[in-house]
Amino acid sequence: MTPEYEFHQRDRDIHPPALTPVYKTSVLRSPRIPLFSLQNSLSEVTGPAFSHDELGPLDNDLVLNYARDGKPIGEQTIVHGHVLDGNGRPVRNTLVEVWQANAGGRYRHRNDTYIAPIDPNFGGCGRMLTDDNGYYFFRTVKPGAYPFRNRVNSWRPAHIHFSVFGSGFAQRLITQMYFEGDPLIPHDSIIATIPDKSAAERLIARLDLNASLPLECLAYRFDIVLRGSRQTLFENKLQGG
Amino acid sequence: MTPTPFIPSYLPETASQTAGPYVHIGLIPKQAGFEIFENNFSGDIAGPGVAGERIIIEGRIFDGAGHVTKDVLVETWQANAAGRYNHPSDTQDKALDQRFRGWARTGTDFVTGLYTIHTIKPGSVAGRKGRKIMAPHISFWLASRGINVGLATRMYFCDEEAANSEDPVLNIIEQPERRKTLIAPRSERDGATVYTFDIHLQGDRETVFFDI
Numbered sequence: 001m002t003p004e005y006e007f008h009q010r011d012r013d014i015h016p017p018a019l020t021p022v023y024k025t026s027v028l029r030s031p032r033i034p035l036f037s038l039q040n041s042l043s044e045v046t047g048p049a050f051s052h053d054e055l056g057p058l059d060n061d062l063v064l065n066y067a068r069d070g071k072p073i074g075e076q077t078i079v080h081g082h083v084l085d086g087n088g089r090p091v092r093n094t095l096v097e098v099w100q101a102n103a104g105g106r107y108r109h110r111n112d113t114y115i116a117p118i119d120p121n122f123g124g125c126g127r128m129l130t131d132d133n134g135y136y137f138f139r140t141v142k143p144g145a146y147p148f149r150n151r152v153n154s155w156r157p158a159h160i161h162f163s164v165f166g167s168g169f170a171q172r173l174i175t176q177m178y179f180e181g182d183p184l185i186p187h188d189s190i191i192a193t194i195p196d197k198s199a200a201e202r203l204i205a206r207l208d209l210n211a212s213l214p215l216e217c218l219a220y221r222f223d224i225v226l227r228g229s230r231q232t233l234f235e236n237k238l239q240g241g
Numbered sequence: 242m243t244p245t246p247f248i249p250s251y252l253p254e255t256a257s258q259t260a261g262p263y264v265h266i267g268l269i270p271k272q273a274g275f276e277i278f279e280n281n282f283s284g285d286i287a288g289p290g291v292a293g294e295r296i297i298i299e300g301r302i303f304d305g306a307g308h309v310t311k312d313v314l315v316e317t318w319q320a321n322a323a324g325r326y327n328h329p330s331d332t333q334d335k336a337l338d339q340r341f342r343g344w345a346r347t348g349t350d351f352v353t354g355l356y357t358i359h360t361i362k363p364g365s366v367a368g369r370k371g372r373k374i375m376a377p378h379i380s381f382w383l384a385s386r387g388i389n390v391g392l393a394t395r396m397y398f399c400d401e402e403a404a405n406s407e408d409p410v411l412n413i414i415e416q417p418e419r420r421k422t423l424i425a426p427r428s429e430r431d432g433a434t435v436y437t438f439d440i441h442l443q444g445d446r447e448t449v450f451f452d453i
Contacts, residue, residue: 002370003330008251010452015257016389023259025387028305029442035452036414041369043380043395044453046328047318048344056279066277086251099267109263110274111312111351123277125267161260161267168330169318170453172391174384176258190258193389199256225252 005229006040007170008086016193023189024150040170045229047169050095052129059127062100062140066123073119074103074141078211078219079177082134083164086228090134096224097163098138099125105144105156114147139217142179150189157184157191166226177222178204257391260384264314269348284315284347285359290340293322293361297435298396298425301354302383305443309354313385317345317358317396324364324377333367362398368409376404376411378423383440393451396438397424414449422448 018030038044058065063076079098083091101107101124104116108124122141130136146156159176166172178185185191185204194200202225211219265273271281287295298317302310320326320343325335327343341361349356360379368375377398384391397405405411411420425436440448 001333001367004332005330011254012452014253018389018392020389023387023389026259026389027387028308029310029385029387030305030389031392031447031450032305032443033419033447033449035450038410038451038453039369040453041375041410042326042331042333042366043318043320043375043378045330046326048342049328054280059278066275084252086254088252097267099263107263107266108273108275109266111262123266123270123275125270125277127267127278161258161264163260163268167328169380169382170393172316172382173255173257174260174264174391175255176261193258194256196256199253202253203256203258224255227254228251 001042002232003040003042003045005231006045007168007227007229010227014194014196014199016195020193022192026193044170045168047165047167047171049093050129050165055127055129060138062122062124062126062138065126067121070121072102072122072141074122076139076217077142078137078139078213078217079160079205079222080135080137080208080211080219081205081221081223083130083136083224083226084134085166085226090130090132091166091226092130092132092134094130094167095127095165096130096136097125097127098140098160100140100143100160101146103141103144105146107146116144145184154189155184155187157182157188162224164224164226168229171226173224173226175224176203179220180204180206257389259386259389260314262312262386264312264384265348268314268346272348272351282346284345284357286342286345287359287361288340291361292338292341294434296360296362297433298358298360298379298438299355299435300425300438300440302349302356302440303442307444310385310442311349311351311354313349313356313383315347315349315356315358316382317360317379318382319343319360319379320363320366322361322364324366326366335364365404372409373407374404376401376408378408378410381440392442393453394440394448395423395451396436398436399424399426419449422446
């Protein structure tokens, strides 16, 4: 059976190619043979669904979800926005997962040995489901910049990693969100993998004073767009087979 | 029926970025080394009550220099034993298994590089209109440091030779040698059925990856 809808083909010109020597690790981890294009079948338009009872009440509050004997140190920040598809429709009830370094740029990960200290009250991950408008929000502390072994003196801008599902496995996406005005952005080797300047711009969250809580918490706005879909016109939809 | 909304233009997709070396923090916090969520997603999805033949899928993921990668996120998506996806878009006339979501997540081991998934063998799924039934397969999605856009591939089963020879996806891969990169050999270990699916990101034995 042809699925009742198929996803628009991914515009590979706005995504980084697999091989981007400016980001050295990609050199040995990029296929050399072109991707094999596959028309959507049921296997691609379907994907996992998640429910509220799988998540805990603090899962979207990184300020509190690992707090032990106090709150984490850092700039309290709300991040919010909509998950939409390429047709501008809200992507409802989809799982959004985030992870990040603490205010000093240190990750709570057994392989991170950066000299900046772990914050005993900060875990650095969260997750949430979008609502009926495709809206999500979480609270955290703004992550610090972070050095990494690419060139001798490479530093990542402050960033938050995002993982999003959508309704079909073909929409699966992992990306990173940056903060408006960060002077490291033009120097970053990871952002530089994106060939399309406006696509890179769209990864930069904007300061949103309207959503900030006075005397408490700044806010940034970050919208995410997943692939759109189209109805399969002129196809034998109902009979299947 | 609600009227179709006016859509002024298409929105471009958000650009992908690498998951980075610390993807575990957000997606597999236990592997990163800490406990935070009450309920964790896992690579063991053949829970009690799930119908079907229990299988283990394991393998390693190699880079272009032949080295085993040790920081890769592996996710799989599959139909249930009857060949139906747990998703409203799958309207095939087959039994739905409410206890089986069909999605697994794990990471390659920091020391051995091995990933392991405990699941059930999927049934075959209808192909697109006018095409043959798809042989039993599991969709894979890989993300990690050095991978800029998640890589999609499929695993097929070596003991489904007849179905594989008719599979509409395997058959449009021009070179027969490349089809073999998607077919996992089967073995038995301590009474369990194990399919070994090694993935080569680059080089002489490069796995077929799909633009889906």
